Amino acid sequence: MAFEGLAERLQGTLTKIRGKGKVSEQDIKEMMREVRLALLEADVNFKVVKQFIADVKEKALGQEVMKSLTPGQQVIKVVNEELTALMGGEQSKIAVSQKPPTVIMMVGLQGAGKTTASAKLANHLRKKHNRTPLLVAADIYRPAAIKQLETLGKQIDMPVFSLGDQVSPVDIAKQAVEKAKAEHHDYVLIDTAGRLHVDQELMEELSQIKETVQPDEILLVVDAMTGQDAVNVAETFNDQLGLTGAILSKLDGDTRGGAAISVKAVTNTPIKFAGMGEKIDQLEPFHPERMASRILGMGDVLSLIEKAQTNVDEAKARELEKKMRTADFTFDDFLEQLEQVRSMGPLEDLLGMMPGMNKAKGMKNLQVDEKQIGRVEAIVRSMTKKEKQDPTVLNGSRRRRIAKGSGTTIQDVNRLLKQFEDMKKMMKQMTGMQSGKGKKRGKGMGGFKLPF
Incomplete structure (x- = not known):
């Protein structure tokens, strides 16, 4: 991370x-x-x-x-x-042109993740802002670059404008903007060519595209894992083109983070988005205050809430809350809750957003094993409907059948059942405290471990 x-x-x-x-x-x-x-x-x-x-x-x-x-x-x-x-003070939002379409030039070195970032940003604009972007394949030099963008476009059902690799990128960009106007697209994202290093030929081409389409945004895609080199690249691109923002790709990787902290200070170019994973929906607006808070171990509750609002069904959440209050929580509910939490992203990342979790006993070097979560899920799915509703019926022979069906051991099954009961007791204690009935404030969590 x-x-x-x-x-x-x-x-x-x-x-x-x-x-x-x-x-x-x-x-x-x-x-x-x-x-x-x-x-x-x-x-x-x-x-x-x-x-x-x-x-x-x-x-x-x-x-x-x-x-x-x-x-x-x-x-x-x-x-x-x-x-x-x-890191920028406050979130820097994407531009909105007074005369649509808003034109965004995506620039950067080859291998920084520019094509993927273009598709991610288009997906973000449509899902979060209800926009209708047009992706433009203007990288005619890199083998399969056009095909890659078309494949990503198909994956998210997003239109991709392409004229092949025999037309100049300047003409492709110009015709793409004309098409966007005719078909009422409100954003145009131009995936430009990159090089393994900055050269004058590349910069001249990008300058011509800039002059021709007059973009509202020129976003530099920077590989966060390249560290100090990323800052040098940002400085060069900014001097030549006048960047309006940056997108940090691979910020979820094993990176030291120096690029994120340095880019804004060196170029005065705000970081607008950060890639937090390989999936197409794993692009997040960059919030300097939240990132600073996370770095200093103060948590990031706002991002956690936003993830929950996006991925968790509110009606189902209310129903689960009601069941927790009455201790009527079943293994079916547990499965449903597990699926909703997993849809929010890796559990280590979610735990990292909770204030104080880094200081909690045993949490400092916590690595949540996704395979172990899968084993827990397999155990629950091997139960019959009656067993999920009422675990008290699980005698020795039933437990042996579940262990065999889930590819686990009886000890694994017993451990999960014990932890599930502990969890129900804890829920009851916590809801009792919230309603003012519980006197043992602060107790109830001792010895409880995540059931995976």
């Missing part, structure tokens, strides 16, 4: 100062040294690090912080605010 190393280092550093009743100048200096090392290790541009440290130190040593009742927490607040500002 992106930022993992940086998050661990920063959170460890900030924990030392969090509860301090008094903070000295020496404390701040020592903390800044640790923060500086953490950022440099994350491949953040050294000039950016230098400026960031200077800004944080100036504010952290100010009267407001040093003389406050909770100086340790105030310092963390300053770090959070400055980290947010470094």
Whole structure:
């Protein structure tokens, strides 16, 4: 997961100062040294690090912080605010032209994920904003680039404009915009050519496309895993074309995150979207304040809520809530809930969005095994309807049959049944607390483990 190393280092550093009743100048200096090392290790541009440290130190040593009742927490607040500002301050939204269509040029080096990002963005605009985009295959040099975009377009039922690989990209872009106007598409996404490295020929072609179609957005697709190189590429493209934004691809990968933190500061180009997985719907608007919060271990509740609103059926959720309150929760309900949660994305990512989960006992290095979840699902699906509704009927012979049918052991089945009962008890205790009946506030979670 992106930022993992940086998050661990920063959170460890900030924990030392969090509860301090008094903070000295020496404390701040020592903390800044640790923060500086953490950022440099994350491949953040050294000039950016230098400026960031200077800004944080100036504010952290100010009267407001040093003389406050909770100086340790105030310092963390300053770090959070400055980290947010470094990544753009607030979400930068995609342009909307007063005279449709809105034209977006997708640019970047070969291999950065530009074609996939084009399809992802088109899908996002249609699903989230009810737009009607037209994808344009203007990369005539890379073998199979046109075919790749057409395949992605078919996958999401999105129109793709192509004139093959014998027509100049400038003419393709021009005719695509004319077609979009005639057919009332409100967005045109031009997938331009890339190179393995920046060269003058590529830049001249992109400049001609820009001059011909006058795009509202020029978005650079940057591979977040390339680290400092991504920042250098962004700087070059920005100097030549005047970028309006960036899309970070592969931000879900094993990347140190330096590109995300440096791109805005070096080019003054906001990051507008981040690719959080390979699937076509795994493109998310980039929220600097939420990303800063996640890096510092404060969670990202707003993104979690948005994921839930998008993927979870509200009526079903209310019905489940009612069943939980009455402890009438069955294995059928459990399966339904598991499917809805899984539709929101990898469980590690969801847990990472919950405030304080990184500090919870046993959660720091949690790796949720998707295969294990599959085994749990297999056990439940091997039960009869009656067994799912009333697990008390599960005697020894029934448990042996379920274990055999699900390819697991009797011990696995017994463990799941025990954890399911623990979960029901916990639900009852928690709903009792919410209604003011429970007196054992804070208990009920002890010893409970996820049933997978």
